[in-house]
Amino acid sequence: MKNTYENRKYVFGAFLLLIAVVYIGKLFSLQVLDKSYQSTASNNVLRYITQYPARGLIYDRTGKLLVYNEAVYDLMVLPIQVKEFDTSAFCEILEITHNDVRRWIQNAKEYSYYTSSPFLKQVSSETYAVLQEKLYQFPGFFVQPRPIRKYSKHIAGHALGYVGEVDERTIKDNPFYKMGDYTGISGIEKSYEKVLRGEKGVNVYLVDVHNRIKGSFQNGKNDKPAIVGTNIISTIDADLQEYGEKLMVNKIGSIVAIEPSTGEILALVSSPTYDPSSLLGRGRSKVFEKLSSDTLEPFFNRPLMATYPPGSTFKLINGLIGLQEKVIYKQTEFYCYGGYYSRSIHVGCHNHDTPLNLPEAVQNSCNAYFCNVFRWILDNPVYSSVRQGYNAWKDHVLSFGFGHKLESDFSYELKGFVPMDSYYDRYYGITGWSSLTVLSLAIGQGELGITPLQMANMTAAIANHGYYFTPHIVKEIEGEKGIDERFSVKHQTTIDSVYFPIIIDGMDKAVNGPPGSGSTARIARIKDITVCGKTGTAENPHGEDHSIFVAFAPRDNPKIALSVHVENGGFGSTYAAPIASLMIEKYLNREISRQWLENFILETDLIHIDKKD
């Protein structure tokens, strides 16, 4: 047998062996050494579908539901799967135009080809029902349910705030959020976002190559259910809030009502206001635009962000400081002949009995009296200079929460303004000013800037005889022991509690004094309730003065302290006092006995008169 080339069989054998070794080696590196393919395979096959938690509900202090959730449906699109479809039918169902479709798909493509993004948000349940049946005709589209906010009453827009989509900066800063997520934009929704939002869950599904869901991955072992947001009980009294908003219709201004014993905000009215539910759903951008461009600035949260000079209401503080500094006593009297006169300055006053002691001066709101008191505080011989006197005065003022943020649970409260001595140095030179120069502070005019919240807080401090709790809007977070500790800290003012009854006496008289005694706020009187109040008129260089009233009631064991500001409302007694009085009655009695007064306020329209000018 000739087998010439027999040795060549070894070539074959070697070749075979070589390939076997190379292949096994390659497989070893692929399967054992390189772990990356395992995750690639998972990415291939796993789809993570976010489960959106329902936001926490918000109740009022009496347990009335204010804010809850309703399911809407976001129509999502996954661009890579979109194929040609019947655009006309699609548009008809969704009530959109062909152009919208083109543009939105383009947007989605720019975001990502392989990740789904919202195509049309907040499709209503009705539309969803129709769409659901035909969805199979539109490959690449699917519907994701998502809870949105609903409001049982159309009130307290500013206090509750609203939710909206997160902006890009938030997404960048906070990995919790993804494009299209919602977050609290203002009010409680913003301050308590972390409490309300809950935790997003995720369901892991297996999908095949066509992205069809084939079932739950490992029987849902890795699924994370969404954790519903925590409910919040706010301090708002829905009835009072609603009533306040009603009273403030057609007026610009604010009402802040606080429970003095706790600092809980009972009502926070900013007028003009807006209906929080108008900022939801598909029409929201139009509403938003309209509200934003309104010259009356409905979005402007006046209780926290508007600053006014306090006017005569500030006489309460000056009286208290005078007492504390021992420059006056309860019975100290000053004469007033139509105002306060000095070499260069004249502060006018209205006609009233003279001389008056301190409570009577509060009752009558005598300008001359408090000019004297103020000068005595500043020019007190105890202090070596006006500057020292001024700083002492200022420290007392600051202790009432003026000039700095109260640190309430609103994120955008303003500081207001109480000038430092250096402020006057800048204007008048270091030696260029005296108690006379800054005399307007005596009657709450001039450089002072105080927010309505601070005013209400001051009133609460007076009602408490010298201390206050930081005003706050949330009473209870469900399942938690308490709210933030800072709300249970008692802030003591620098005024001893013994001096308060003197001033309160004056506030009592201002409301409840007999006719003809010069009481400035008799209109605020309520039968069987001792309302203590003080009017104020903030001078307004731009027009009619602002009408201000601060009050608390009842005198003993006060339940409510409030400040009312009515812009361009004239004297404090004209509009602010009746509004405050009605609010007190509403809160304490739950019904209104003085229909005529209510009607008077409801019929007052300060906005549209204004516009005719």
Next chain:
Amino acid sequence: MLYLLIVFLGWVNIYSAVYNEEHHKIFDLSQRYGKQLVLIFGALIIALLVIVTDSRFYSLFAYFLYAVVILLLITVLLFGKDIHGAKSWFELGAFRLQPAEFAKAGTALALARYLSSRGFNIRNLKNLFNTGLIIFVPALLILIQPDTGSTLVYFAFILVLYREGLSGGILIIGILMVVLFILTLIMDKMTIIIALLVVGYLVFWILDRNIKRFLIAALIYIGLAGSLFGLKEFTGLELSVYFILIFSLIISGFIYIYFVYFHRIQKAVLMYLLMFGSIIFTFTVDYTFNNILKPHQQKRINILLNIESDPYGSGYNVNQSIIAIGSGGLYGKGFLQGTQTKFEFVPEQSTDFIFCTVGEEWGFLGTSLIIILYTVFLFRILFLAERQRSEFGRVFGYSVFVIFLFHIVINIGMTIGLLPVIGIPLPFMSYGGSSLWAFTILLFVFLRLDISRQEYFI
């Protein structure tokens, strides 16, 4: 009998792999695993028939069977069913027949018969030509279908010829051609030509060990190319750089002939021819690749060479296949647990990409076991082929060997990304009646020959 065991192990694999894919009950004729089961029984019957047939039948009717398959290949071109743009199938009721698969067996028989015929000498040009004819007529017919994958299988027969005495030089040149082919696609043509020239001259130097002659030869070429380049610069003649390089080579070739005549350096001639041939080949490849190969074939090659990255396009198969195998890890995801394969990420997973399923579900242990099984199987065939007393038996055995080898190497190579995607089945594992039966016939005809090797003389 060891091979029967291996074949059965192969069957177990088909069974599990195909079963995985649909995850239903076993005996469901509407599904692939059901059909495959029937096909397996068919294959067993065929194996039995093949075994009981007299072994002399195969050598006697070798040409006849060859003629039959050629006829079938022609008929399929005329009457075949067009599937995926290829006329490769006869449709017979529920099952389809792919004559190309059986043609391999027919060709192997004819080749064995011809090579073992008296007076055959592979160095005889006429004989070599006839051998080429036997191999490439069916290959051509299959190429027309077109079914490039099956056509390529026929090139494997060259290995048989090598065993039977074909010069190793041809093989080496073949390998060089493949290397050059790949380089041409990856690299710039100019770089390759210059590299070839440099390598050519260097090899000449190493072989000849005479620096003077090397320098003279190189200088002649550089001088010629340089002057041509200068001519171009000065006269503004529009000569392409390629033209300059090649024309210089041709001219210097004439000068070298003069040298060779005096110095009798045969090596130089060889080097020169190789160099020249390589350059011509480079251009041919370029032309072939851009003008003859179909776009999807170009892409497949490009992807393998990492020239194009297109994970969702043509490279998708390979990518997903590698992911599937890679994600299997050491132990695999377990029977029926493969996510890649279960959710159809890998196309053709029950046919050409069956190996993925093994890789994903049985892990490295499974894949290496399969490779070891195939290796042992192939060694066994090799061993059996070598122990044949007749040339017919040996040639046929080698044919069987190279056909299996080619299929296995190419198929597994493509699933793990070592070779381009060539659509040929993995013997005994891929779904498909024609291939299963054809491989069975191939194997058992050889086994039949082996059984009767003692009595078999021509």
